Amino acid sequence: MSRHAAPRRAAAQPPSDLPAALTAAGPTPADTSAAPAAAARGITGDGGSVAATGRRRLRRALPGLLLAFVIAAVVVLGLLTRTDDDTTPLSPGNATPTGSRAVAEVLGDQGVEVVHARTLAEAEAARARLPGAALFFSDPNGWLNEEQLSSLNRSFPSRVLAAPSEPQLLVLAPEILPAGPAEDGRGAVRAGCNEEEARTAGEITGGGQLYSAPVECFSSPAADGGTGASYAAVEGTVVLGNPEILMNGTIEAAGNASLALSTLGAGESLIWYQPSTADLAGATGTPANPLELLPDWVNTLMLWLLGCALLAMLWRGRRLGPLAVEPLPVVVSAAETAEGRARLYQGSRAVRHAAANLRAATLSRAAVRLRLPPSSARAAVVQAVASKTGRRREDVHSLLDGPPPSTEKDLARWAQQLLDLEKEINNS
Amino acid sequence: MAVSGRLVLLALLGALPIVLFPGALPALIWAGLLAAGVAVDLLLAASPRRVGVRRALPATVRLGEGCVGALLLSNDTGRTLRAAVRDLWQPSAGAANPEQRLRVAAGRVHRMEVSLLPARRGVLTTGSVTLRSYGPLGLAARQLTLPAPAELRVLPPFLSKRHLPSKLRRLRELDGRAAVQIRGAGTEFDSLRDYVRGDDVRSIDWRASARRRDTVVRTWRPERDRRVVIVLDTSRTSAARIADEPRLDTGIEAALLLAVLAQHGGDKVDFLAFDRRLRARVDSGAKANLLNALVRAMAPLEPELIEADFSRIPAQIRSVSPHRSLVVLLTSLDSGAVEEGLLPVLPGLTAQHLVVIASVRDPRLEELRAVRGTAADAYRAAAAERALLDREAVTARLKQLGAEVVDEHPLELPPRLADTYIRLKAAGRL
Numbered sequence: 079m080s081r082h083a084a085p086r087r088a089a090a091q092p093p094s095d096l097p098a099a100l101t102a103a104g105p106t107p108a109d110t111s112a113a114p115a116a117a118a119r120g121i122t123g124d125g126g127s128v129a130a131t132g133r134r135r136l137r138r139a140l141p142g143l144l145l146a147f148v149i150a151a152v153v154v155l156g157l158l159t160r161t162d163d164d165t166t167p168l169s170p171g172n173a174t175p176t177g178s179r180a181v182a183e184v185l186g187d188q189g190v191e192v193v194h195a196r197t198l199a200e201a202e203a204a205r206a207r208l209p210g211a212a213l214f215f216s217d218p219n220g221w222l223n224e225e226q227l228s229s230l231n232r233s234f235p236s237r238v239l240a241a242p243s244e245p246q247l248l249v250l251a252p253e254i255l256p257a258g259p260a261e262d263g264r265g266a267v268r269a270g271c272n273e274e275e276a277r278t279a280g281e282i283t284g285g286g287q288l289y290s291a292p293v294e295c296f297s298s299p300a301a302d303g304g305t306g307a308s309y310a311a312v313e314g315t316v317v318l319g320n321p322e323i324l325m326n327g328t329i330e331a332a333g334n335a336s337l338a339l340s341t342l343g344a345g346e347s348l349i350w351y352q353p354s355t356a357d358l359a360g361a362t363g364t365p366a367n368p369l370e371l372l373p374d375w376v377n378t379l380m381l382w383l384l385g386c387a388l389l390a391m392l393w394r395g396r397r398l399g400p401l402a403v404e405p406l407p408v409v410v411s412a413a414e415t416a417e418g419r420a421r422l423y424q425g426s427r428a429v430r431h432a433a434a435n436l437r438a439a440t441l442s443r444a445a446v447r448l449r450l451p452p453s454s455a456r457a458a459v460v461q462a463v464a465s466k467t468g469r470r471r472e473d474v475h476s477l478l479d480g481p482p483p484s485t486e487k488d489l490a491r492w493a494q495q496l497l498d499l500e501k502e503i504n505n506s
Numbered sequence: 507m508a509v510s511g512r513l514v515l516l517a518l519l520g521a522l523p524i525v526l527f528p529g530a531l532p533a534l535i536w537a538g539l540l541a542a543g544v545a546v547d548l549l550l551a552a553s554p555r556r557v558g559v560r561r562a563l564p565a566t567v568r569l570g571e572g573c574v575g576a577l578l579l580s581n582d583t584g585r586t587l588r589a590a591v592r593d594l595w596q597p598s599a600g601a602a603n604p605e606q607r608l609r610v611a612a613g614r615v616h617r618m619e620v621s622l623l624p625a626r627r628g629v630l631t632t633g634s635v636t637l638r639s640y641g642p643l644g645l646a647a648r649q650l651t652l653p654a655p656a657e658l659r660v661l662p663p664f665l666s667k668r669h670l671p672s673k674l675r676r677l678r679e680l681d682g683r684a685a686v687q688i689r690g691a692g693t694e695f696d697s698l699r700d701y702v703r704g705d706d707v708r709s710i711d712w713r714a715s716a717r718r719r720d721t722v723v724r725t726w727r728p729e730r731d732r733r734v735v736i737v738l739d740t741s742r743t744s745a746a747r748i749a750d751e752p753r754l755d756t757g758i759e760a761a762l763l764l765a766v767l768a769q770h771g772g773d774k775v776d777f778l779a780f781d782r783r784l785r786a787r788v789d790s791g792a793k794a795n796l797l798n799a800l801v802r803a804m805a806p807l808e809p810e811l812i813e814a815d816f817s818r819i820p821a822q823i824r825s826v827s828p829h830r831s832l833v834v835l836l837t838s839l840d841s842g843a844v845e846e847g848l849l850p851v852l853p854g855l856t857a858q859h860l861v862v863i864a865s866v867r868d869p870r871l872e873e874l875r876a877v878r879g880t881a882a883d884a885y886r887a888a889a890a891e892r893a894l895l896d897r898e899a900v901t902a903r904l905k906q907l908g909a910e911v912v913d914e915h916p917l918e919l920p921p922r923l924a925d926t927y928i929r930l931k932a933a934g935r936l
Binding site: 120121122123124126127128373374375378379381382383385386389390392393396398399400402403404405407408409410411412413414415416417418419420421423424428431432433435436438439442452486487489490493494496497 | 508509510511513514517518520521524525528529530533537554555556557558559560578580582590592594595596597598605626633634635636638649650651652653654745746747748752753808809811840866868870871874875876878879880881882883884885886887888889890891892893894895898902
């Protein structure tokens with residue numbers, strides 16, 4: 079008896095003692111001591127030092143720093159070399175096909191000092207330095223006004239004009255008149271005059287602007303039907319109607335080079351003047367760059383704000399410790415296989431297969447409900463269902479044992495009918 | 507190192523002198539001042555390398571209950587520690603305030619309390635503690651991440667314990683009722699009591715009745731000291747979620763209820779978690795503290811994405827209990843897995859033991875089955891019906907082989923399994 083006494087008392091305990099038994103699973107003071115021993119001892123420092131951390135950071139950041147340095151170097155180099163990268167057509171520093179570096183270099187080799195001027199002031203300063211220098215003038219944009227042109231006219235007695243416009247001619251060479259653009263596609267043009275430079279050259283590339291003047295060479299038909307010359311000269315002034323003969327790309331064609339060098343290389347020095355927007359600014363008295371309207375401190379402020387933005391990035395970007403990692407559990411819905419099978423049925427339009435499943439399930443549940451053995455024949459189930467629900471036997475038969483539906487539309491309706499029948503069986 | 511918002515604000519204020527006094531000089535002066543402030547802060551900040559961190563953490567907490575994970579920060583420097591501290595709990599630990607600003611005087615210890623409300627059963631970890639110690643100006647800080655790993659074991663919630671009182675009552679009723687209904691070899695003599703109308707006359711103890719004036723019957727109580735072996739399948743099928751709970755967790759609930767009930771019924775309970783190898787085991791030796799031992803063993807269980815190897819289960823059960831036992835297999839009845847794995851070994855098991863196979867049934871399948879409005883719905887209903895039919899076929903096979911099958915919805919499984927146990931016990935079949 080005593081052998082069984084203890085368990086029996088345990089079993090006879092009132093239910094009220096349950097919570098005590100269950101909370102034994104919860105946290106108790108004794109649990110704290112079970113915490114990992116390392117945590118109980120306490121941790122001071124991470125075993126490193128400021129210098130070690132610095133070295134580690136540096137090592138880790140080194141590839142990035144190197145990359146940044148390379149990028150910065152490339153940018154700086156690009157900026158430095160960009161000054162040489164002249165793309166103005168006819169510029170003596172421009173080595174592209176539209177530039178005139180070839181002519182300028184050859185002139186330099188022949189002992190002619192070529193000075194590139196971009197503003198009137200530069201041109202006149204060079205003129206003061208090199209008395210007797212000739213002027214090469216090309217201003218296709220017409221940036222110089224009449225006053226500036228007259229100043230130019232006074233300063234340079236000897237000049238070569240590249241395709242000048244009518245206003246420029248009016249000031250610099252009133253005897254020469256424009257004769258319109260040349261007719262397209264004429265190819266080379268013959269000299270056809272007694273000027274020595276032209277005769278030596280023989281032929282030059284046709285095109286560009288045409289002029290009429292006391293001395294005309296390389297005459298060709300104009301686009302408007304008249305004729306004009308590509309080379310016109312009066313005392314002290316030569317007009318080259320087709321600046322292409324000076325360009326790197328076409329300098330070697332026909333007698334272009336000969337004409338260019340003989341025209342430009344007449345004196346000891348040449349001031350190559352191509353007016354720029356700076357001349358325009360001087361003329362009108364308004365700044366060309368709207369940024370110059372801003373107060374002085376804007377640049378400093380912008381830089382400062384950039385610095386502030388970097389600081390703000392440091393402030394917000396520095397995380398308080400590493401990211402926390404969550405080992406995520408696998409999430410599989412148990413009904414997923416059924417859903418997948420449904421899609422397969424649908425994808426292959428397995429109407430008959432689906433119908434067979436639905437019918438088999440209904441039959442098996444009806445058999446259980448009507449207390450028929452699971453092995454009973456369909457006919458028996460149909461009979462039992464008919465008598466239970468009071469439906470006509472033929473109807474029940476067509477639903478449970480007749481031909482299954484063949485289209486999807488029929489399937490939905492038929493499946494609903496099966497469900498209704500089942501409800502009827504369960505309710506009756 | 508880290509900078510504070512205060513530094514950024516001061517830097518922005520620097521725009522004022524730049525606008526008022528044009529030129530680079532005010533900018534340089536201001537930048538110099540800021541740099542000096544940062545340098546002072548970095549030099550005068552309490553070194554985070556000399557701050558001791560200790561944890562005071564409960565080893566276990568039940569899912570759904572909160573706890574406090576405390577950090578004891580001892581400032582061993584000679585300076586006041588002004589710091590932002592972060593305890594790196596994994597997100598599912600539900601830390602409400604893992605980041606705190608605090609101020610610890612030199613030589614003092616501060617207790618930083620982080621409220622935790624775990625959202626998942628299992629072993630939750632925290633990897634490190636990050637200290638960001640600001641200087642006196644609050645412009646810049648030194649930052650250090652200390653490796654301070656700790657883990658918190660989150661125990662299963664045992665929500666099914668609400669069924670326990672009613673099941674225990676039934677178990678106790680069984681004690682009194684057994685004499686009238688059962689007179690099998692497996693029952694044991696319990697006590698004598700007065701005859702009441704309806705008692706089986708065969709159980710009247712004539713000798714005792716002779717001693718007293720009244721008629722006395724012997725009562726029998728159900729068998730005791732039988733063995734219950736609960737085997738929890740942790741293979742891939744246990745990862746499937748049913749009603750937003752993994753099958754494994756439902757199995758744990760059912761196992762806990764059954765274990766507590768069986769213990770109160772005087773039986774020895776062994777628990778195994780198994781897929782291809784043993785994941786957890788609780789022996790019947792842990793008598794008084796069975797529930798505690800069970801929840802601790804179950805806490806770290808996770809579904810393993812491998813196929814269960816049922817062929818090793820008989821050997822495992824034999825190693826736990828060489829005698830006839832009630833073997834409860836908490837697994838799934840998915841047709842493929844059962845046919846290939848469980849069916850071949852079942853005859854061997856049922857020959858020696860009483861086998862109950864408990865599985866969670868997916869209520870979603872029944873929902874899918876009942877919706878048949880469109881063709882797509884009908885196909886889905888057909889697929890659900892197919893799954894249910896397969897399940898029934900598997901159940902029928904298992905029953906044929908002599909196993910009891912409990913196939914219920916997640917909330918119903920624990921009490922139904924308990925009922926099955928009580929029924930088997932009442933029938934003296936253990």
